[in-house]
Amino acid sequence: MKKITTSKKNRFSKYQSYTIDDVAFICDKTRKTVERWIADGLAPYNPGSKPYFFMGDAVADYLHNKIKTRKWNMSGGSYPCFKCKKGVKAKEKNIRAVGNIRHSLCKKCGSHICKTIGKANVQIRSP
Numbered sequence: 561m562k563k564i565t566t567s568k569k570n571r572f573s574k575y576q577s578y579t580i581d582d583v584a585f586i587c588d589k590t591r592k593t594v595e596r597w598i599a600d601g602l603a604p605y606n607p608g609s610k611p612y613f614f615m616g617d618a619v620a621d622y623l624h625n626k627i628k629t630r631k632w633n634m635s636g637g638s639y640p641c642f643k644c645k646k647g648v649k650a651k652e653k654n655i656r657a658v659g660n661i662r663h664s665l666c667k668k669c670g671s672h673i674c675k676t677i678g679k680a681n682v683q684i685r686s687p
Contacts, residue, residue, distance in 0.1 A: 572616030579611055583619055597622065639673040641666045648673065 571586050584594045598604065602622045604612035632640060638647030650664035650673060663674045
C-alpha cells in the first residue's frame with residue numbers, strides 16, 4: 561500500500577483517485593467498511609471494472625453527506641428522542657430535574673427523554 565500524506569482538514573484531493581485500500585487507510589476504517597459505503601451509495605469512478613477507483617471529491621462529498629444526515633436539529637430547548645430520531649419538545653408540566661439532568665416524556669411518542677444542561681444553569685438549593 562502506498563503511503564498517503566494529507567492534512568486532516570483536506571484528507572482527499574479532488575484531482576487524485578483512490579483505491580478501496582487507500583480510502584480505508586485515510587479514514588482509518590477497514591476495507592469491509594468502505595465496501596459497505598459502496599453498497600450505501602459511494603460511487604466509484606469506474607463502476608464496471610475492478611479494482612474500483614474513487615475520485616477524492618466524490619469520497620469527501622459522500623462522507624460530508626453521511627455526517628450531515630446524522631445530525632438532529634436541537635434548537636429551542638429540544639430534547640433528543642431516540643424513538644422519533646430527532647429533537648422534540650417535552651410534554652408540558654412533566655419535566656423533572658435530577659442534578660443537572662432534565663427528564664421528561666416526548667410530546668409526540670411518549671417515550672422517556674433526557675438531556676444534560678450546563679452547571680451554570682443548575683439552580684442550587686440552600687439547606
